[in-house]
Amino acid sequence: MIELDDTDRALLRAMQGDGNLSAAGLAKKIGLSQPATWRRIKRLEDANVILGRHLVLDKEKLGFGVTVFLGIKLATKGRVGLADFERAVAAIPEVQLVQHVLGLYDYRLKVVARDLSDFERVLRRRIMTLPSVGNVEANVLLSEEKRPLAL
Template identity: 45%
Template sequence: MTTDLDKTDRAILAALQNDGRMSNARLAETVGLSETPCARRLKRLESEGYIDQYRAMLSRSALGFGVVAFVYVRFAVHDRTVATRFEREVQAIPRILSCHNVSGSADYILQVVARDLDDYGTFMRDEMRSLPGVTSVESALSLREVKANGGLPLS
C-alpha cells in the first residue's frame, strides 16, 4: 500500500504527524502545493486509510500520572476464549495505554499509567491480577522517557 505514496504524499503525512492541527493553507505551503490540490491529496490519504485519526496528545504529568509501567503478562493456559475475554477487558481500562500480544516469555505487554506507586500497586492488586487468564505479571517502571509518540518512518 505504501508504494502508492509519492514524495508529496509522504511530505503531507510527515507534516501532519508533527502538527495534526495544521491548516490546509499552512500544509499546502509546507509541502509546496496550492490549497486545492493539497486538500484533494489529504482527502485521498484519509479515504485510503493512511490517516487513522486526529487527536490531541495530552500531558501525563499535567494530568497527574507520574508513573509509567510496562507490564509483562503471562497465561498458564493458552485458551482463545480466555484471551479474547482478557483483550476485551483490557480495552475497557483507560489507564492501560497500549496492549500488545507478543512472542517470547510474556503473552502480552501493556503500557500502564498511574498517579503514583501506591496507585499503581492498588491497580495491580485489584485489576491486573484479576483479569481473565492472568497467572503472572512482571512490571518494569519507566525511570525517564527518552522518546515518546514518535511518528512512523516515511522514507
C-alpha cells in the same frame, strides 16, 4: 497497500511535524494548492493511511506520575482466552497500550497511575483479576528520552 509519491510523503511528514496545520498551511509547506492538499489528505484517510489525529497530553501535569510496563503471561491460552483477556483489559482506563507480543510474555501493557500506591491498586484490583492472567512482571519507567511519534 497504497502507492505513495514524494508529495504524499512530504504531506505526511508535515502533518506529523505539526498536527494543527490546516489544509492551507500544509499546502503552503509542501508547495501544493489547498484543494489539491485537501484531496490528498482525504485519499490518505479513506485508504486508512491516516488513522486519526491525536492530542498529546503531559501525563505528569495531569497527575499521573508513574508509568509501568507489564509483561503478562496468560495461564490459559486459546482463542477464547485471548479474546476474553483483550476485551477485559481494554476496559481498564489506566491501561494506555495493549500489545500482543511473541516471546517470554503474551502481552505487554503500558499502565499509568498517580503514584505507586495507585498503581498497586490497579494491579491488584483490576489487572490481576482479569481472565487467564498467570505471571506478571512490572518495569517502572524512570525516564523517557524520545517519544516515538513519527514514522
